[in-house]
Amino acid sequence: MPRFNSLEEFQKYRENLSKKKDPKQICISVCSGTGCRAYASEKVVEALRQEITKEKLDKVVELKTIGCPGFCEKGTIVVVYPYGICYVQVKPSDASDIVKQTIIERKIIDRLLYTDPKTNKKIVYESDMPFYKHQRRILMANNSKIDPKNIDDYISVGGYTALVKALFKMKPDEILNEIKKSNLRGRGGGGFPAGRKWETTKNAPGEPKYVIVNCDEGDPGAFMDRALMEGNPHSVIEGLIIGGYTIGAHEGFIYIRQEYPLAVENTEWAIKQCEEYGLLGKNILGSGFDFTVKVHRGAGAFVSGESSALMSAIEGKVGEPRPKYIHTAVNGLWNKPSCLNNVETWANIPFIVNNGAQWFTSIGTANSPGTKIFSLVGKVNNTGLIEVPMGVTLREIIYDIGGGLPNGKRFKAVQTGGPSGGCIPEKYLDLPVDFDELYNVGSMMGSGGMIVMDEDTCMVDVARYFVDFLTEESCGKCVPCREGLRQMSRILNDITNGRALPEDLDLLKELSEVVQMSALCALGQSAPNPVLSTIKYFYDEYEAHLRGECPAKVCKGLISYVIDPDKCKSCGLCAKNCPVNAITGGKKTVYRIDNSKCIKCGNCLDACKFNAVSKVTGRNMVEVTPSKR
Amino acid sequence: MGKEKTKSHFVGVRLTEEQKRTLYNLQKKSEMSKSDILLRGLEILSEYYALGLDKPPLSIELKKLEEEAIQHIKALKQIKQREESVKQMIQELREVDEIIDEYNGEKNALIQILLKIQEKKHWLPKPALIWVSERLNVPMAQIIQIATFYKAFSLEPKGENTVKVCLGTACHVRGGAKILEAAEQYLGVKSGGTTPDMKFTLESVNCLGCCALGPVMTINNDYYGKITPPQVKDILSLYQRENLILTSEQKKIAPLAYKPTPQHG
Numbered sequence: 001m002p003r004f005n006s007l008e009e010f011q012k013y014r015e016n017l018s019k020k021k022d023p024k025q026i027c028i029s030v031c032s033g034t035g036c037r038a039y040a041s042e043k044v045v046e047a048l049r050q051e052i053t054k055e056k057l058d059k060v061v062e063l064k065t066i067g068c069p070g071f072c073e074k075g076t077i078v079v080v081y082p083y084g085i086c087y088v089q090v091k092p093s094d095a096s097d098i099v100k101q102t103i104i105e106r107k108i109i110d111r112l113l114y115t116d117p118k119t120n121k122k123i124v125y126e127s128d129m130p131f132y133k134h135q136r137r138i139l140m141a142n143n144s145k146i147d148p149k150n151i152d153d154y155i156s157v158g159g160y161t162a163l164v165k166a167l168f169k170m171k172p173d174e175i176l177n178e179i180k181k182s183n184l185r186g187r188g189g190g191g192f193p194a195g196r197k198w199e200t201t202k203n204a205p206g207e208p209k210y211v212i213v214n215c216d217e218g219d220p221g222a223f224m225d226r227a228l229m230e231g232n233p234h235s236v237i238e239g240l241i242i243g244g245y246t247i248g249a250h251e252g253f254i255y256i257r258q259e260y261p262l263a264v265e266n267t268e269w270a271i272k273q274c275e276e277y278g279l280l281g282k283n284i285l286g287s288g289f290d291f292t293v294k295v296h297r298g299a300g301a302f303v304s305g306e307s308s309a310l311m312s313a314i315e316g317k318v319g320e321p322r323p324k325y326i327h328t329a330v331n332g333l334w335n336k337p338s339c340l341n342n343v344e345t346w347a348n349i350p351f352i353v354n355n356g357a358q359w360f361t362s363i364g365t366a367n368s369p370g371t372k373i374f375s376l377v378g379k380v381n382n383t384g385l386i387e388v389p390m391g392v393t394l395r396e397i398i399y400d401i402g403g404g405l406p407n408g409k410r411f412k413a414v415q416t417g418g419p420s421g422g423c424i425p426e427k428y429l430d431l432p433v434d435f436d437e438l439y440n441v442g443s444m445m446g447s448g449g450m451i452v453m454d455e456d457t458c459m460v461d462v463a464r465y466f467v468d469f470l471t472e473e474s475c476g477k478c479v480p481c482r483e484g485l486r487q488m489s490r491i492l493n494d495i496t497n498g499r500a501l502p503e504d505l506d507l508l509k510e511l512s513e514v515v516q517m518s519a520l521c522a523l524g525q526s527a528p529n530p531v532l533s534t535i536k537y538f539y540d541e542y543e544a545h546l547r548g549e550c551p552a553k554v555c556k557g558l559i560s561y562v563i564d565p566d567k568c569k570s571c572g573l574c575a576k577n578c579p580v581n582a583i584t585g586g587k588k589t590v591y592r593i594d595n596s597k598c599i600k601c602g603n604c605l606d607a608c609k610f611n612a613v614s615k616v617t618g619r620n621m622v623e624v625t626p627s628k629r
Numbered sequence: 630m631g632k633e634k635t636k637s638h639f640v641g642v643r644l645t646e647e648q649k650r651t652l653y654n655l656q657k658k659s660e661m662s663k664s665d666i667l668l669r670g671l672e673i674l675s676e677y678y679a680l681g682l683d684k685p686p687l688s689i690e691l692k693k694l695e696e697e698a699i700q701h702i703k704a705l706k707q708i709k710q711r712e713e714s715v716k717q718m719i720q721e722l723r724e725v726d727e728i729i730d731e732y733n734g735e736k737n738a739l740i741q742i743l744l745k746i747q748e749k750k751h752w753l754p755k756p757a758l759i760w761v762s763e764r765l766n767v768p769m770a771q772i773i774q775i776a777t778f779y780k781a782f783s784l785e786p787k788g789e790n791t792v793k794v795c796l797g798t799a800c801h802v803r804g805g806a807k808i809l810e811a812a813e814q815y816l817g818v819k820s821g822g823t824t825p826d827m828k829f830t831l832e833s834v835n836c837l838g839c840c841a842l843g844p845v846m847t848i849n850n851d852y853y854g855k856i857t858p859p860q861v862k863d864i865l866s867l868y869q870r871e872n873l874i875l876t877s878e879q880k881k882i883a884p885l886a887y888k889p890t891p892q893h894g
Binding site: 038072075217218221222226258261296297301302313314315316377415418449453462466473601603606607 | 839
């Protein structure tokens with residue numbers, strides 16, 4: 001492929017591409033995101049390819065691997081275009097049916113269709129599924145249309161038009177104004193207006209300047225950045241080039257966490273293609289603007305997602321935050337002005353440049369315009385990635401899109417914002433979701449993880465989980481975070497083990513406030529959020545734990561397993577599955593659990609087919625928990 | 630070369646093949662006649678007896694010599710082994726060199742270079758680190774600081790298969806901890822440990838980004854989603870004999886063995 005040296009050459013190429021594109025072209029697209037790969041989607045692709053060759057349809061049918069469309073719950077997802085028929089949970093063995101029945105005989109295969117759990121009706125088209133119907137897909141819309149490894153696909157759906165517009169029709173100041181007017185807020189968590197950040201870097205003294213993409217998506221339970229970086233890396237690169245042009249930077253970095261190998265692969269691939277096409281490198285499309293991008297792989301440290309820590313990681317140092325008396329926008333990478341934004345923020349840029357700030361502000365709420373991608377996970381029927389305008393309520397997200405909670409369980413809380421966020425109880429289900437509203441109820445937007453919890457989740461255990469997570473991930477540079485979190489973790493572990501005293505709760509609160517006030521970086525300052533929000537909304541659960549009860553029957557120190565003699569059929573399955581031989585019994589005798597040996601793994605509960613095994617807590621416990629340490 | 634005559638008798642004594650050859654060589658070298666050799670031999674023999682060098686001391690001497698020779702051979706073997714390991718080390722350092730050259734020996738690329746070494750060797754051997762320190766002109770302390778700060782690095786050899794159990798929030802609420810426990814029980818090592826046979830290293834990770842499939846376990850690059858504790862044993866046992874039986878082709882089919890259970894929340 002020759003390099004495009006001028007705008008005309010590029011435009012001509014795009015026209016040719018769209019001319020070549022046949023709207024009636026039959027195309028089978030298979031999701032190849034990490035989620036579907038776990039369901040062996042690569043095997044599905046291979047099987048389809050063989051089947052197509054067998055039926056001699058190579059020239060008629062196009063087989064495409066696409067990025068993550070979001071509905072990971074039902075992977076592997078296969079969509080047959082131009083009909084738009086969507087098959088879910090496809091296995092390699094289904095390949096021959098898809099080719100023979102759908103492609104050749106034009107029949108829809110019933111068993112592969114999605115069944116709406118509410119109405120029990122089969123749904124043929126993607127757009128009719130409740131999961132997709134209530135979404136507004138802008139950033140993720142192209143994920144299901146393009147092969148992330150093929151730049152032509154991106155160009156043919158209008159990719160790099162925003163870059164062309166920015167480079168040839170707009171001055172950097174105009175773009176900056178547009179971004180400022182759009183009030184695009186950083187999607188990484190803080191919600192700082194991107195336009196203001198850009199302006200600071202642009203006006204800061206010092207050369208060279210840098211632009212950086214933050215794809216160190218460390219928040220457990222969030223994977224929208226992965227999906228974008230894997231499924232549509234070009235949209236992020238396009239945004240980054242525009243940012244570089246606006247700010248006056250000629251070098252960009254994409255920091256991707258090490259746990260996302262596919263994202264690294266696809267991004268590196270995309271950069272190579274851009275360089276070949278002349279969309280990156282010297283004199284982009286003959287505009288005179290030079291820009292290069294490098295991928296920097298993270299090495300596994302949660303704290304590296306913090307801006308100053310991320311920059312020192314790129315410098316090849318230990319990723320520890322530094323005090324930010326001077327913002328990284330002014331004094332960042334190699335002490336030069338550096339503009340760091342999240343993947344999703346960068347992906348928004350081409351849309352704003354193309355459609356204008358007014359279009360952008362018409363979506364979402366006044367203070368938080370635009371859409372936001374959330375990863376809806378945990379105890380919810382339709383897990384996956386969803387893109388909705390800001391301001392929709394939690395209820396709409398969880399019940400309309402997410403399809404409610406599985407197994408008829410009761411909703412207890414939704415955790416947003418990762419380890420820095422908080423748990424939102426049922427009474428706030430009608431809260432419109434945007435940056436400020438979430439902050440007001442003691443949580444935050446974070447990068448957009450939304451973890452639904454049902455009645456079987458213990459909120460104290462959740463708080464303990466997050467504090468333990470952060471204790472492990474704390475870089476140890478500042479004392480409040482390193483020592484404070486360790487002590488908080490101790491108290492929480494005591495509470496969940498039934499060894500805590502009532503005054504420990506006050507100490508926990510006090511510690512939380514100190515850490516909040518005195519920690520060095522945002523990670524430490526927001527670390528007590530899960531504790532404080534659960535204390536605020538689920539105080540009764542903490543009290544119950546102090547009494548030696550775990551209402552959700554999760555905390556191991558406060559539960560024991562018992563076998564109901566009336567239900568036990570003496571089948572011995574429980575004893576067979578017990579790893580420590582704590583269960584004894586025999587033919588015609590009821591089995592019983594020896595609590596001195598039991599390690600509370602729960603294998604017996606899972607194994608029993610007669611529901612004879614149950615968990616008990618508090619006063620009903622057989623064994624008395626050991627007293628205070 | 631013409632046929633050389635070798636005598637089968639020497640002054641009436643029957644000779645063995647070896648003696649014949651020695652005699653022939655002696656004759657050829659010294660250009661002495663048969664009787665001269667005989668006389669000289671007798672002379673030596675008499676000297677030998679005269680000096681009292683009887684059989685036992687001689688054999689002791691010989692034994693000593695033999696032992697010495699054995700020790701020399703041992704030393705030689707050790708030297709050879711060392712040579713081999715040095716050669717291997719050179720080979721390894723060459724690989725490291727290639728990686729460093731990929732990044733033009735830039736100091737800033739230190740983390741990327743270490744990541745590549747980790748990927749290739751599954752751990753960071755000390756010679757490699759010393760070499761990186763030399764080449765990039767970065768103090769060893771800084772390298773160790775990085776190698777211990779980031780989770781991706783290991784300063785100890787790891788097992789052939791890396792088992793990662795996700796303990797991210799989504800997996801946590803779906804019982805990720807139970808999966809880890811089951812894996813710990815089966816492998817007999819705690820999280821972070823390596824089995825004595827160097828087959829498995831067990832680790833926990835904080836989020837693999839496929840939360841919709843929770844709880845998730847990965848072995849090398851194979852993802853297993855929506856698994857239950859009893860399945861852990863079956864999955865791990867696949868890899869236990871993997872080296873002998875499972876081909877890479879079969880390994881790829883393996884994830885399919887566990888279909889997602891529709892009711893699993």
